[in-house]
Amino acid sequence: MTRYSFLGPSGTFTEAALLQVPGAEEAERVPASSVLSALAMVEDGSVDGAMVPIENSVEGGVTATLDAVSVAHNLHIVGESLVPITFVVASKEPMPLSGIRSLATHSHAWAQVRRWTEVTVPHAEYIPASSTAAGAQGLLAETPVADAAVCSPLVAEQLGLHVIASGIEDVSGAVTRFVLVTKPGPSPELTGADKTTVMIPLPEDRPGALMEILEHFSTRGVNICRIESRPTGHGMGDYFFSMDLEGHIQESRVADALTGIHRISPKIRFLGSYPRADRKPQQVTRDVSDAAFSAARAWISSLRHA
Ligand SMILES: O=C(O)C(=O)Cc1ccccc1
Numbered sequence: 001m002t003r004y005s006f007l008g009p010s011g012t013f014t015e016a017a018l019l020q021v022p023g024a025e026e027a028e029r030v031p032a033s034s035v036l037s038a039l040a041m042v043e044d045g046s047v048d049g050a051m052v053p054i055e056n057s058v059e060g061g062v063t064a065t066l067d068a069v070s071v072a073h074n075l076h077i078v079g080e081s082l083v084p085i086t087f088v089v090a091s092k093e094p095m096p097l098s099g100i101r102s103l104a105t106h107s108h109a110w111a112q113v114r115r116w117t118e119v120t121v122p123h124a125e126y127i128p129a130s131s132t133a134a135g136a137q138g139l140l141a142e143t144p145v146a147d148a149a150v151c152s153p154l155v156a157e158q159l160g161l162h163v164i165a166s167g168i169e170d171v172s173g174a175v176t177r178f179v180l181v182t183k184p185g186p187s188p189e190l191t192g193a194d195k196t197t198v199m200i201p202l203p204e205d206r207p208g209a210l211m212e213i214l215e216h217f218s219t220r221g222v223n224i225c226r227i228e229s230r231p232t233g234h235g236m237g238d239y240f241f242s243m244d245l246e247g248h249i250q251e252s253r254v255a256d257a258l259t260g261i262h263r264i265s266p267k268i269r270f271l272g273s274y275p276r277a278d279r280k281p282q283q284v285t286r287d288v289s290d291a292a293f294s295a296a297r298a299w300i301s302s303l304r305h306a
Contacts, residue, residue, distance in 0.1 A: 002027040003047040004180075005079050011155040017081035017178035018051035020277075033130045035064045035100040036174070042181055043074055046209040055177040058170070059111050061228045069181060069200040069271060070230065077197050077272035078188055079180035087113055087132075087168050090161035091148040092139045097164055100124045104135035105150035108176075113150055115170040124148075136161060155279070167279035179275070187249060187273040193281045194248035195225065197271040200230065200261060201240045210241070215301060216260040220253040221288040222246065246282055252293030 006026060007014040008031020015031075018024050020140070030047055032038035038050040053062045054069075069075050085111055097120055104127040105113075117124060127146040129135030136155045138145030148164065149156075155164050179197075203209045217224055226244040247254040249270065262268055286292060 002049075003030055003042040004028070005030045005032045005047045005050040007035055007038055007052065007131050008032055009131070009133050011017050011083060011136070011152065011158055012131045013083050013152060014051055014053060014131070014178060015133075016054075016152075016154075017083045018174075018180075019085075019241045020081040021051070021180060032136075035062070036068055039068050039072070039075060039181060041089075042052055043072065045183075049078070049182045051178050051180055053108065053176055054080075055226060055256060056085075056108060056112070056177045057173075057175045057177075059108060061226075061230075061242070062108070063230065065179070066167050066228060066230055067233075069179070069197075070240060070242055070269070073269075074183055075271075076184040076187075077179045078182050078185075079274045080195065080277045081178045081180070082175050082277045083178065085169065085174045085176050086166070087111065087150050087155065088166040089148050089164045089166055089168060090139070090156035090159075092134060092144065092161060094162045095147070095164065097121055100147045100164075102127050102146040103148050103150055104138050105130045106130070106132045106135065108284060109150050111183055112174060113168050116168045120165070120168075142194050151172060155253075162234050180274075188249040188275060190250045190273075191275045191279075193276045193279050194246075194251075194273055195276050196245045196247060196249055196254055196273040198243050198245065198258065199240055199269040199271060200243065200265050201267045203258050203265050204238070206264070213241075213261050216238060216257040216264075217245065221285055222253055222257050225298075247284075250252035251284075252290045253288040256293060295299060 006018045012019045035052045042050045043045040052065045053155040055061050056064045100121045109132050110126055132151040136149040136151040139149055223246040226240045229239045237255045
């Protein structure tokens with residue numbers, strides 16, 4: 001039976017993301033207490049894959065995931081899921097908002113309700129929890145971790161908690177993007193609506209290196225849908241770029257752009273090509289189509305072998 005780890009316990013947004021994976025409902029789902037331990041289970045072979053948050057439409061990248069996946073040499077992204085995020089405030093017994101002195105939740109959730117909490121419960125202390133579901137569960141412990149929790153409506157319902165306020169997110173319509181990570185292997189097949197994730201170390205002492213890298217994508221019509229710089233941890237000013245591109249490594253324009261970038265940044269790492277969660281088909285202009293690339297290659301080859 002397939003085994004997947006995820007940021008648990010049951011009822012997290014990450015589990016909702018995992019449940020979008022075909023077959024995950026029947027698979028064994030192994031809760032982990034952190035993103036890093038979910039990924040470690042993939043590395044040590046105790047699970048086949050891990051679902052972890054990577055990017056939020058309001059807060060940006062999830063640095064723990066970006067860094068872990070980019071730096072590890074034995075992890076590969078094979079899929080993505082998008083989960084709409086909405087939060088409630090829940091407590092064990094009914095209570096007025098004015099009575100809340102402490103709120104337990106995950107740091108990403110806290111970051112997304114800061115304005116609401118500042119205005120509505122300004123004196124409430126933030127009690128960090130390893131996930132929104134863990135924070136909610138903590139209310140039922142013999143010594144409750146907090147007066148109330150910020151969690152999903154589903155967790156509040158599953159645990160029989162009282163919902164004191166709902167829709168408390170500062171920006172409505174927020175979505176979190178999660179990735180399914182496995183050990184390295186062949187990428188899922190080309191669907192025509194795919195993404196590719198790469199990690200590109202910025203070469204030192206090369207003025208204009210970032211511009212040169214971006215030009216390779218630009219001239220081949222490869223759209224960048226996420227770009228983030230992260231410190232390598234090896235010294236001040238030493239950075240890598242984490243990027244998502246539209247397209248699949250099996251498409252010439254993507255492969256050709258990465259071939260060009262390899263000459264500028266030989267330590268570039270390919271982290272996977274996988275189907276887009278929104279299935280939005282790729283519009284490829286004629287001059288960067290696979291057919292255009294193979295016609296160009298055939299032409300050069302005919303010149304070299306004449
Ligand atoms: O704590 C959770 O439920 C998670 O899955 C992490 C998270 C928290 C807030 C928004 C998105 C993901």
